[in-house]
Amino acid sequence: MKKIVTIPTKNEALTLPCALEALTQVFDVILVADQDSTDGTRDICKQYSKVVLIENKDKGHSNRVRWTLLDAARNYEGNNLIFAIDADEIIPPVLLNNYLQTHASCLTPGVCLEFQWIQLWKSLERYRDDGVWANSWKSIAFVDDRQMDYERAFVINDHTARVPQSSAGTCIRVEGIPLLHLQWVCWNRTQIKQAWYRCTEFLLAPEQGLAINAKYSVSLDSPEAILRETPSSWFEGFSVPSDFENLEPGWHLQEMLQWFDLHGIDFFEPLQIWHVPQLRNEFICRMGREPHSLVPSVPIPTPQNMTPFVLLKQWIPVRLKQQLKDWIRR
Incomplete structure (x- = not known):
C-alpha cells in the first residue's frame, strides 16, 4: 500500500x-x-x-x-x-x-x-x-x-x-x-480570499446576495469567539515562517479589482466584504462614500453592462425562473 x-x-x-x-x-x-x-x-x-x-x-x-x-x-x-x-x-x-x-x-x-x-x-x-x-x-x-x-x-x-x-x-x-x-493565521490575506469567494458566486447569482452573505458569515471575526492555546506537539517535525501572519494579499485582490472595473464596484455593494481595508478604501475612492456593507437588505444595483431584461430575471425568485423560460419558449 x-x-x-x-x-x-x-x-x-x-x-x-x-x-x-x-x-x-x-x-x-x-x-x-x-x-x-x-x-x-x-x-x-x-x-x-x-x-x-x-x-x-x-x-x-x-x-x-x-x-x-x-x-x-x-x-x-x-x-x-x-x-x-x-x-x-x-x-x-x-x-x-x-x-x-x-x-x-x-x-x-x-x-x-x-x-x-x-x-x-x-x-x-x-x-x-x-x-x-x-x-x-x-x-x-x-x-x-x-x-x-x-x-x-x-x-x-x-x-x-x-x-x-x-x-x-x-x-x-x-x-x-x-x-x-x-x-x-494570515488574517487580512484570508479576508480578501473570502471576499473573492463571495464575489465569484454573486457574479453567477446576484439574486442570492443574502444567501451568499449567510454562507460565508463564519469567516468573520467575533468578539465572543472562544480561543484556546495550541499544544506544542502539533508543530513537531515542521516549521512555519516567522512572518507567516503578515503575508501580503494574493492574486484574489487583483482579480476583484478587475471585476470592479468591469461591473462597477456598486454592483457588489450588497456583499459583506467591505470590512476588508483594501476593498473599503477602493469603494470610497470610486464612489465617494462609505459602502452600505453591513446592511443585508440593500437593493442590488444595476451593473453597468446588464440589460433591464437580464436584471428583471435576476429579481425573479429562483423557483419561478423555469416558468419564465418555459413562457419565453412559447
Whole structure:
C-alpha cells in the first residue's frame, strides 16, 4: 500500500514549503495539480523528489480538480491510502506517522479517515473553538477500493467532500491528530480570499446576495469567539515562517479589482466584504462614500453592462425562473 497525498495549488509559494516539509516525512507520493501559478509554486514543487506535478486546466476554484487528482492517484496500482488536502493545511507528521504504523490493520479498502479540523485563528498560538468551528471534523483520507468515486457534479467553489463515495461507508475518527488549517493565521490575506469567494458566486447569482452573505458569515471575526492555546506537539517535525501572519494579499485582490472595473464596484455593494481595508478604501475612492456593507437588505444595483431584461430575471425568485423560460419558449 502506497501513501499518496493530493493537493490543488494556485500561487501557493508562501504556504507550500512548510506543507511539503511535513508531507515528505509521511507520504510516498505527493500529487500536486497546479493551476497557472506565476509565483514560483512549480519551482518549489520541483525541489521535492516525491512531488509529481500535474496540470490543472480548469478555471476558477472548482471541484473538478479533485477528480483529476483521484484519476492521477489511480495510476499507482493497489489499494492505496489517499489523502486529499489543501496547500494551507498541515497534518503533524510525527503524530500521523505514529498513527499509521499502529493502526495499519484498520486500513482496509473503502475505509475513510476523518480528522479534527482546527482553525488556527490570527496566530499560530491560538485556535478557534466555538460555533461551527467547535468539534469540527473533516474526512480527508481513504483506502482506495478502486471503485469509489466523486459525484462529479460541477461546483464553482470547491467546498465539496474530499473523500469519494464508497459502498463500504466505514469512517474512522482519528482522535488526537489535528488537521491544522493555516488560512486564518494570515488574517487580512484570508479576508480578501473570502471576499473573492463571495464575489465569484454573486457574479453567477446576484439574486442570492443574502444567501451568499449567510454562507460565508463564519469567516468573520467575533468578539465572543472562544480561543484556546495550541499544544506544542502539533508543530513537531515542521516549521512555519516567522512572518507567516503578515503575508501580503494574493492574486484574489487583483482579480476583484478587475471585476470592479468591469461591473462597477456598486454592483457588489450588497456583499459583506467591505470590512476588508483594501476593498473599503477602493469603494470610497470610486464612489465617494462609505459602502452600505453591513446592511443585508440593500437593493442590488444595476451593473453597468446588464440589460433591464437580464436584471428583471435576476429579481425573479429562483423557483419561478423555469416558468419564465418555459413562457419565453412559447
